[in-house]
Amino acid sequence: MSPTLSIPSVADPSLAASSAHSAPWSDGGARIREILEQVCSSMTAVWPLKDYVAVNPLGGFTEHRFLDARKKLRVYSDCETLMPLAYYANELKQGRLTVEAIELAIKELATDESIANANLTSESMVKQLRSFDPLPLLVQPTGTSTNKDRSLRTISEFVDGQKGTDWTTTIREEVSKHCAAHYDDGQAAWQSPWKDLPLYQAWLSAASRDRKIEILGLQGFRKFVTAMPATPEESIAMCLNSLGVPSPLWEGFLSCQMQSVSGWAAWAKFQVDMASRKDELSTDLIALIAMRLAYDVVLANQATVSVPWDAMAAGDQDQVDVSSSGAWSNRDDIALRHLLLRACEIEFRERLLLRLNVLPDVPDTAVPSSTVAQMVFCIDVRSERMRRHLEATSNREIETFGFAGFFGLPIEFVPIGSSSGNAQVPLLLSPKFQVHEGLRGSGEQAALDSIAHRTTIRGFRQAWKRFSTSAVGCFAAVETAGLLNGFSLLKRTLRWDLGLSDGHRFDGVAKADREHLGPMLCGLNAQGITTTHQADMAEGVLRGIGLTKNFAPLVVFCGHGSRTDNNPLAAGLDCGACGGHTGESNARFAAMLLNQPFIRTNLAERGIEIPDGTRFVAALHNTTNDEIAFFETDELPEESLGDFQQLAKMTRSASERNRAERLPIIASKSVADLMDRCTDWSEVRPEWGLAGNAAFIVGSRRMTESTDLDGRTFLHTYDHKDDPSGSILESIMTAPMVVAHLINMQYYASTVDNLHFGSGTKTVHNVVGRFGLFSGNGGDLMTGLPWQSLHTGTSFQHHPLRLLSVIAAPRASIERVLAKHAGVAQLLTNQWLHLVAIDESQLFRYTDSSTWEPITSVSALSN
Structure with missing residues (x-):
């Protein structure tokens, strides 16, 4: 008792x-x-x-x-970290899970005590899965509040359970x-x-x-x-x-x-x-x-x-419970689901590795004369499709690279007239200096006028908000402005003549000056960022990309961002490497920096000679409608205009092809419908974001060139031959790889348990305090991704797999990084992240016992 x-x-x-x-x-x-x-x-x-x-x-x-x-x-909680068996039954039915993968998973996890004790076989597992009807459990958001095995509860939960x-x-x-x-x-x-x-x-x-x-x-x-x-x-x-x-x-x-x-x-x-x-x-x-x-x-x-x-x-907190089917104990059920997760990951791994070109690269002696531009994209999975179409459309006249979307520039971008701004860095880092926005070439008076007008406009807006939400003014505001707001509401609903909104970015800035609004170099020396420091940054950017020679006439830093309406979680669709903001300011600052003559002179002294005819350009990829916008093109010299016009034409063509590929994925009726998603405030799925992400590939573009990777892979350019010290590999494994893991795990957790790790359905979201979300008008704060970012309504768009990192580098180099960074090694040995090395054209899997195991199954599957 x-x-x-x-x-x-x-x-x-x-x-x-x-x-x-x-x-x-x-x-x-x-x-x-x-x-x-x-x-x-x-x-x-x-x-x-x-x-x-x-x-x-x-x-x-x-x-x-x-x-x-x-x-x-x-x-002590109802949280879940594994998908239900019905999900894996559907994966088996759809062919995304095979008996061969299950057998490989059993072999790989043979030393796992829970798997060994469960005495699982591929035959028994397949039989169990085929007994499920997968459809009923795959429509509603995942998660439950009925963890029967839970031993610790709050007092209120005990009271509720006993007294109703x-x-x-x-x-x-x-x-x-x-x-x-x-x-x-x-x-x-x-x-x-x-x-x-x-x-x-x-x-x-x-x-x-x-x-x-x-x-x-x-x-x-x-x-x-x-x-x-x-x-x-x-x-x-x-x-x-x-x-x-x-x-x-x-x-x-x-x-x-x-x-x-x-x-x-x-x-x-x-x-x-x-x-x-x-x-x-x-x-x-x-x-x-x-x-x-x-x-x-x-x-x-x-x-x-x-x-x-x-x-x-x-008491024993691992009590065995029998499921309703009677075939498996609760402990066996967990072991089975864990093994099936690993089997799905192995299935994905085998299919991915079969697509990669693992033969050694042939050293490039010079940039091909036909190359018009080199475009540097963020490692984001959405860039994979765009890069592939750019290369195909241009017949390789465009060479692409993958690099962290903040381009290695740890900046805080401060909008004009403000004293502070946005941290344009990954969450693992903090900004080192401020980059201020200004009006390029418009004169000091134009900037002062813009600041004054902005202050007036925003002051009036705040005053109106205070009046319209006050106890005294709320009714008067409705009476006086209700009709005008009603017309605006109708216009937005019917999408009459709606262009892409820039929010309040251009408050107070004259239309003629808006194209000149952007980051400036002024003010850096006052913060201790000397010309030497600036040259250090420029060198770090180029060496991090692997672009230190064979420059094309145009080198484009292409950041990315999304454009949606009525979407509180819009920042989640922007660049994670830029702190949940677009990569525009980083791309423009990088291009501006590398176009400075004193930077080029300094870089030449360090062995990086940039031809006089090479110009750096900034661009932004709108991931919602796949348009690419270029910046500061009016500053291009006349001899670069022909190359730029050719580049712009090829990017438009690549954008069209990318939209065509995405149409069935996003369930758009037409290209026009896809384009309208930027301005449709009723659209709950304007784009899929990073749904589907499953792998992080570090290596030369030759490994993945012309290969359709389904928009599921982060791609980071790297050549170990240019990194004898291993410092670049270290920075990749401790920053971009970890960030990719964080993204992957947020999508994973939001999918397996949307109730506790996601944010439910978008249709009932309400913003609280300008910083968070409620589901409905109260309850706990929502933290993760909404169901509509993971599920089509009939099937999963994101399939929860732990991230697979594929690194083309000597195993010894990888081991040195892991020995130096215990936190990264822990992710691997504790099975939160998987790693495959491509070493001398051979494939090796990093095991949870910190050893390397050759992967022979890929070659077997290809025969």
Whole structure:
């Protein structure tokens, strides 16, 4: 019989203060702080909407093996990390999974204890899969809130389970309400008076006055909050003592509390991470745990509930449950699904490797005379299709390269008239200097006029917003401007004469000056970025790309960005390497830098001689409609105009071919329909983003040239012969490869469990505080990708596979990088990332025991 939980009455305000210094705080809080550090380290931050970049929501578990992370997570949450068997039944039916791949997976995972104990065979697995009807389980968003094997729950979940109440939802709504008010970034008309306080103190001030939770039935809550300790750590210690939680369960129980509001926990973790970058300390995540725990303590006091603490502390958390089919135990089911995941990954690996040209490159002695341009694209999977069509359309008159989309320039781009701007770098990095926007060639007065006009326009817009959302002005605003807004609404709905919107980018800038608006070189020396530093950056860009000789007449830095309407998650379609923004500013700055005579002179002294006839140009690939726009073309010398006109013609043709390839994938009725997706504010699938991503290939373009890779691979140009020190390989494996892994895992997690790691359906999204999303009008903060970014409505567009990295380099060079960077090695040995090396035309798989195993199955399949 489980003991009944009972705590002293919270009617006595001295309870909280006296309890704070009981058992959990007996060592001055050292043990609690240590456990809280472990708990908080398992949470991954979510970035604000304006800078939304991909993260691995399971990033806090990568120190564990992939399957062990699932086991740990499901002790205290309903989160899932594996697809259901019905999914793999469909993969088998569709031919994306074969018996041969299953047999290879069994062989590869033979030393895995869970696989060995399950005694799985390909025959039994196929038989089991064919018994499933896959269709019913493949339409609705994935994820469930019924993890029957879960041993740790919040007190509200125990109460709900035993009494049929819904306190868990009520408490989540309360916590969410307080967090939304505290973190609001200007969306709310009425701001919280305690915004300037830390989260915990702000919540104490608000919750001690807010009667709502007591009206809903949680009596004595305000009195309890009033008497709580001054710090969240002491509050947590007091709550654990009040609930009588055994010390072996502290970490799991606190993780359970955090996971019950995981969206807000991810946002609080973002505050912690940003403070850390400034060498500051934030207690926001600990505060959130203390807040959530307080509701449980008061609820436990008024609801007699049975909580089996002792049984949970001593019990076996790996209980075997029998599925409804009766054929497999729960443990076998997990082993089977894990093995099938690996089989699907092997199937993809074998098919991909068969397409690659692994023969040694023939050294180039000179750029072909017919080459018009060399175009440097982001490694983004959407660039793969465009690069392929450019090369085919131009009959190889265009040579393409793959490089991180921020082009190795760690800048903060500051719009004209602003003092701060966007970090145009991957989330792993921080900007090193600011690049200011200006009006190129328009004179100082034009810039000053633009700034003044911008200030006026934005000031009026803010004043109107304050008036139209105020208690006094909201009705008057509707009466006076409602008809005009109604016409605008009708125009947007019917898409009458709508061009691509630039938002408020050109506020105050005269139309004649808009084409001159862009990044400037001025102001760099004042920040300590001397001409030598600038030359260092330019050299780093070219060596990172592998372009140090044989320059074409035109070298184009082509960033990318998306153009959509009414899409709060639009930044997720932009360049992740540019911090969730377009790559325009980086591309333009790179081209401007490399066109400077003093840079070229300095580079020549370093052995990189750029011909006088070579010009660097910036471009932007709109991934929604596949148009490519060029910048500063009016500055091209007359001798370059013919080459540019030829380049522009070929890019238009490549764009047309790329759109034609994407039509059936995006389910567009026509090219016109695809083009309209940029301005259709009702479109929930304007483009697929990086859905389908599965591989990261590092090597020369010759490996993949003319090969259709289905838009599923990140492509990074690299030649190990030009990198004797291995420094370029090191930078690739520790930055772009890791970023690709983060993107891959966000798509993976959002697909396997959209309920907990995704953001549900777009159709009910509401922006909260200008930084995040609600599904509906409340609940937890949404953190991941929406269902419409992963699923067509009838089938999966993204097939969840862990990223496969294919690197054409000596194994010894790869091993040196892994020996130096334990975090990267850990991703491989713990099965979060897979690696294949192409060494002397031979294929080798990096195993989870840090050894190399030859891959012979590919050659066998090709025979």
